[in-house]
Amino acid sequence: MEAIISNISGLTAIAAAIMIGLGAFGTALGFGLLGGKFLEASARQPELVSMLQTKLFIIAGLLDAISMIGVGIALLFVFNNPILSTALELLKSAH
Numbered sequence: 001m002e003a004i005i006s007n008i009s010g011l012t013a014i015a016a017a018i019m020i021g022l023g024a025f026g027t028a029l030g031f032g033l034l035g036g037k038f039l040e041a042s043a044r045q046p047e048l049v050s051m052l053q054t055k056l057f058i059i060a061g062l063l064d065a066i067s068m069i070g071v072g073i074a075l076l077f078v079f080n081n082p083i084l085s086t087a088l089e090l091l092k093s094a095h
Contacts, residue, residue, distance in 0.1 A: 001091055008084045016074035023070035030063045 038056045042049045077083075 023067035027067040
């Protein structure tokens with residue numbers, strides 16, 4: 001019984017680390033592309049910098065929100081694991 005609980009807890013920690021890591025990697029990649037394209041566009045048309053900057057911050061907020069949702073889901077699984085709760089209920093009902 002303890003082996004099953006520790007196995008679920010360990011795999012949950014690995015899954016949470018992968019979710020947070022891939023979210024951070026994707027966000028970093030997105031911010032890099034977004035900043036590069038902003039600099040290119042502002043160099044080509046300097047008169048549009050204020051409009052482009054507004055759109056840049058809106059997209060940056062949405063891009064950051066996606067990774068924060070992944071972090072929230074990962075923390076849900078770490079601190080309130082529904083899979084572990086179900087496994088514990090099934091193990092208690094089996095005894």
